[in-house]
Amino acid sequence: MATAHQAQDDPYHLLHRLVFKVLKRKEGDITAQFQHVLSVMSSHFSPTIEPDEFQVVEKIKKKLARQGRAGDAVRFMELHRKLQTQAVLTNRWAVLYLLLELNQDPRQKKPKTTDGTGLFGHGLASYATSTPYVPRNLHTTGHTLESDSTLSTHHSGASSGIGTGISSISADSRSRSIPSFLPTPGHTLGQGEVQSVGTRLAKLMVDSTHPNSVTSLAVPSQGQVSRRSVYKTYTEDENTSHEVPEGAILRELVYVFQGIDGQMIKYNQAEDAYRIDRQIGVPRAVRDQVHKQAELGWLHNKVRKYADNRSKDKTFGLVGQSFIAALQQELTEYYRLLSVLQAQLKQEDDLGMSDDPKSSLTLLRLAVWTLDPKHRMKWLALLVDYCKDKKGGALSSAIHSYTMHGDPDVRSLMRHILKLTAFPIRNFIDKWIYDGQLEDRCHEFFVAADPTVKDDRLWHERYSLRKTMIPSFLNADQASKILLIGKSINFIRQVCQDHSPINGPTKQPTDVLEKGQSSEMLFNQDLDGSFQEIINVVYKQTSKRLLDILFTKYKFFEHLKAMRRYLLLGQGDFIKHLMDLLEDDLAKPANVLYLHNVTGVLETAIRGTNAQYDDPDILKRVDVRLLEVSPGDTGWDVFSLDYHVDGPIATVFTAECIIMYLRAFNFLWRAKRMEYILAQVWRGQMTYARMLKSIPEMAPVLHQCHVLAAEMIYFVQQMQYYINFEVLECAWGELWKQVTGAEDLDHVISAHEVFLDTIIKRSLLDPESTRLLTQLRAIFDLIIQYQTAQEAMYKTALEELEAREEVRKVIDTRTQEGNWGLTAQEEESEKKRKADFIRQVVPSCRAQFRVLTQSYQDMVQKFLVMLTEHSDESLRLLAVRLDFNEIYKAKEPKLRSPMIFNKQRKRVY
Template sequence: MENADQIAQAVEAVVRLLLQQESASGEKMDLDLDSGTSDEQAAQEARIKSAREYCLRILGSRMAPAVVADDIHISDLIKKKLMRVDSTSTKAVRFSHLYTKLSACTVLNKKWSVLYFLLALSDQTSADSLDHRTNNQPLSFLGLQTLDTKRTRERTRTEQSDTTMAAHSRHGSLHIPPQSSRAAPYTNLLNEQARNPQQQEVAEAVLLRDLIFIFQGINGKSIKFGTESGSCVIDSSLNVSKSTRSLVNRLTELGWLYKKISQYVDSTLKEGNAGLVGQSFCSALHHELVEYFRLIAVLEAHIAKDADTDGSSGLSLKRLLVWTQDSLQRLRLMSVLVECCRDLQGGALVSMVHDYTQHGDPLIQQFISHMLERVSAPFYVMLQQWIYKGELEDPRTEFFIAVDPEVEEEDMWQRKYFIREEMLPAFIGKPLAKKILSIGKSINFLRHKCDDSEWFLENHGVGKTLKYGDIAELEGSIDAAYVGTSQRLLFMLKTKFKLMDHLTAIKRYILLGQGDFIQHLMESLGTNLSQPANILFRHNLTGTLETAIRSSNAQYDDPDILRRLDVRLLEISPGDSGWDVFSLDYHVDSPINTIFTPVAMHQYLKMFNFLWRLKRVEYALSSAWRRQTTSARAIRPILELVPELHQCRIVCGEMIHFVYQLQYYILFEVLECSWDELLKSIESKTTDLDSLIEAHSKYLGDVTSKGLLAVSHDVNMMPRLLELLATILDYKVAQDNLYNYAMAEIERRERLAQTADRRTRHGQWGLTDQDETLDRIPDEQFEELVPGLLRTLNEYSMQFKRELSDLLITLSADGDSDLRFLSFRLDFNEFYLGSLKGATAPNPQTRTPTSSRS
């Protein structure tokens, strides 16, 4: 504020001095406000105020010094003028040789002043006109009229020091010239036009001077910005031809575009809500405007030169239109970018600017590419930090990779980092973006979970810098970082954390691949698991598990693997037995739990429960077969049950065939084939942790879908299969009841035979009327107990065949070839499909106990 007051006071002093000099040369008016009348004081105050506002407007502009001391530029002007005079270019060539000699001369220090002096002299037509124009003061148009005496030089220096003030701008300082300098023609033209507005057309010098202000977003005296549309309008009181007005309207577009761009930059930086990329975009716009400011400085120099030479030959509106075409095109492009990127930030802004590089004009491509290099600088810094350090420095969420701070470290790989597609630049495709995401995640995984900071510091991203340019080079850098980090991560998982050992252990124990261990476990737990689930204790089951491990080849496995194997009891429901709630569990920790997620372990558990149930059915059928074999000779004397017992052996054989074929399909066709595909994928197709997780997910999906007969999406066959297995267990229980009765009957007959022998030895009748049932089932049992046992067996047998037939029909009609092949293995001779109706209908040849006793 203090500097602004000092500038205002200095401007007012300069204005008073200039008006005092003007009055001294004319009416000798005294500027002492105290000695005049009130009207004169008011007039002087108004004049001073108007002049002061004009001076402050000039000070606030971005005009550079009027004349730029450039030797090359002035020599080019001379050569162009010589070529216009002489079409043979002889004089221009001669001047080039002379200028070369002048440049080599070390005696002269102010070569530009000499050339400028000669060029100014060449613009004069004759000495007479020169003397007439300067009132017998030669070269007054150059400001050299004070070179005659030392006293004049001192007076001029004093006047200039009193009337000069530095106004700071972006490109240097501006000086207000004295009354006799270049501003006088412009003021005289305006005053003359104001006195006679309808008698003559506005001079081009007036319009040119106002256009310089318009180019900087400042209102001129005759040309001003409109209040509503923002377009520029010419003072209606001035006489301007239609053609000139058209030229002015075309030229004012430059100022309108500049004002639009400048307002966007100022408002964006003032509000402070722009991110790093938005600030970089504003910086790039400002950098391009610097070239525009240089053009304005050159134009100001030409206008000042024309003012010194009374505008005899120099800048015109048509020439100004030609000279500003390049800048106009640049400002138009920047205006389009400002309009499109107004509400964008980050990667979306970079992507929008990049879209304009797909232009057919190579100049526009070069301009946008050069600008995009500045705009994308913060984006590439964030990209470099991510792929070489794994750090996400994005305070304004401008990067296309985001982090969820609420996700725990256990889910870091799957859920913590993700891609925001709205911030993904157009020159980075989705496959490349996934690689970039994988690089950063791999670095963080190695650093925080694998404790591999040494390799990271020694081998990754040393001396690498990324910037906008060659997309192929960018992709090459990303691919190199992707391959390096991914290979290191996979190496650490396979070696230090024994990934393959864990996969093998889960296959052997959870998926029942270790046959001897499962057999020992089944035999050890069979008695306990047949009890109700609510009386089971986990520590007893754990002891049994350790016994099964020591009794099988599992004892030779890695102790770390065996330590992770444990017993788990599922949620108990009323009526559940130990078979329904028992399960094996395998514990995993970081970083392996990234692959063996809770969801994956739940799928393994689901598969184990089905395989364990299938193994239980196999164990039950094996027990039933052993009993049939061992008791066949003993129960042969019971002639009434011989056909039924034979039928039991047939049905039991069918069930064993079904279970064995289903086990073969699951254990070999599903598990082993899927395992082989998993190993091939890990060895040849796995390139990063994402692909490893995908391969494991595919393996687990194939195992669960094919193993649980859930390949078909139309029909859910698992409930049918579970009902079929339950029917087999129920049939086994019914068969055990029949065999228990048969064994009880054999024991009864043996006791009766022993009693008859004892009576015979004592001289009595061995058999009495009450003992007539020595060779047959008693009538009351044959009529009441035996029919119920046989009826239950027959019902379960029929139910098994009916359910198996329905399952075969569904499998044979399924679209999956493996399931169709399973149906063929289960019914290779089409016995079930051919006898479906016969199995469901009553069999007239079924012998009842009463008919056998007739």
């Protein structure tokens, strides 16, 4: 009796009784169901639905209702409710699902699937096998499971086919392993082992799924391949007749496609590829085919490894993470296909159709189904190789280069990836051009910001372009405009302190558009000009707003005119009056010149001229600056006007620009001083010429002075004309034209810098004209020497004139008194004094002016030669005007050669 009791506690008998209780049919009608249950329990069956207990309960209830068992359905719901209140079972869903599967009739044909799980098995037969399976111990123990005679009848009726059926099932089910907790036939379970058989059976079905599966369908891991034992391990040579079944190879290929090593197909580190073990019995053709298809797993590993490594990199940025998300999306689609393939293989195993060549999955069919995924994975692997060390805009440029591919499939794949990858760039652009915000923590946007730069240098130094991060689908003009838009917004807010809204079109941020639609505008500009239109509209509106604030609120044009009037000597009456007032002070040594004294003189000059009517804000910015004193300098050498700027206008009138203005002022001030000196010389000559008529011996000297002065006056006038009209006025007219028609602040700054560069270059202040400027300053110094020499000559002549006038007065007085005018001694003394004057003073003055004349002419001649060799055509033409009567041309052969002018002219062109 004990043996009979233990036999009834055998797992097979328990399972048989469970099927009988569930179906409530006769013993002879549950053979097919019992065989199906054994098939389920002996395989790692994975449910194709999510573990939803409510859904399973509803299915059981509806099934009972369809069978007309409404009372059983109510009773089942009541029992399920009680079961929920108790902690008897830990996996209620698994047990309920097992019961539902046990109640399925395997002899009923399943409908064709429409969800893609049956790619090749649309014509497969039912789950029922051709030979029923009956446990072996049912015939060896001699005991029946129940007292019903039908079971004995069934056993005796089926005994004739048991031997063949068992052997065939054993041969067909070699690849299946019995669960470890089920004993071998003939073994009996202990009392403690019997209690949890149902729960452990259900748990086996739940735990058989792969813990690292990336899809909703269960994908076994590498560690579970050995537990499943889906095939016999073959260690014979290739030439043996014991070859590995194709189904086993297909199952391992599905794992290899995910980068999981199998028992036969493993990754070979030396060959960097998946290879079948050489000891496995596989034909060479099949082996080559498997190696070729296993390349898909190698490609998958390459893409997967890149995605995993980069997803952990916190410095990869938003663009990089979007790229990873695009790769993950492609991998998800890839895994979906593998899940379908695995479901197909499982369905074939369940139906026993794995050996049917018409409907089962084969290596050739697998190659067809993985052809497109392999092609896509190949290009993804090439892409991640090319993008290995790139991020941000450079990464998007790398992806964009692949969108030019001639293969439409590759082009479509890359455009899809670029849509997702370029979305953060579009988001960066929208925030920058609409709000001036730059949230680029990983430095992946092509606009860079330096927060350490102060507001006064915001426009010039705070923001710049990272040229390496400019995407290839944006041209240089678009990148520059995008930089200017955001820079203008920040300039208005931070420097101009204007927080009023910037009028413009309604913006369309990326959260209004879909990701693909918003980012596709960037790299689809050949066909769609929407993005270019958005940039143009926002650029014009923002720049116009900035210029309006600069021109109206901050009076940019008034400050520009003030620079022209004061620093470039455009206010003639003010400059002339200032020179008159400062003449005595500036003639002193520079070390005795004090700033407060000349500042007071400046204020006097302003009040005494039309400069007093200027804007008070302009006048308070005009100031005096004393340059660094060098030994021997006079006040003329260190005096300079200055103009103070601050706020937004300092962005245009930078410190560098002010220095250029001061250099131009010093040159113009020196040239103006020469004009002022020669004007005084001319007035002195006109005055003293009449006075010295009584000294005829001075006539040749005076004539020589007048001729030299005329040459100097002509030279300085031509230089003044050239500087004031050909340089300043022409450059000023072009500047005004450019500023009034400027589209943005950069155009204003550029036009102003070109204006200053033109002045510096044509005023001989650039490095190329250093020798010319040195020669010109030598000529100016000679003019000052000439003034000093003429004043000394006039002083001596006046002394002689006064002496002669004194003698004449004595003679007239004495004659009126009736006496002799001069005594013999006085007359002799007077003759001796005149003779000394004529013999010493007059020749000395003539020699001095002759030397000055010769030195001046030599300097001018050298200056003219330098002008003819200059690259600037206007300076070469100045040489022609300075030698209007060709007197220097007659002396200097270099000036007579036309090749110089032509050579320089060709060099310019």
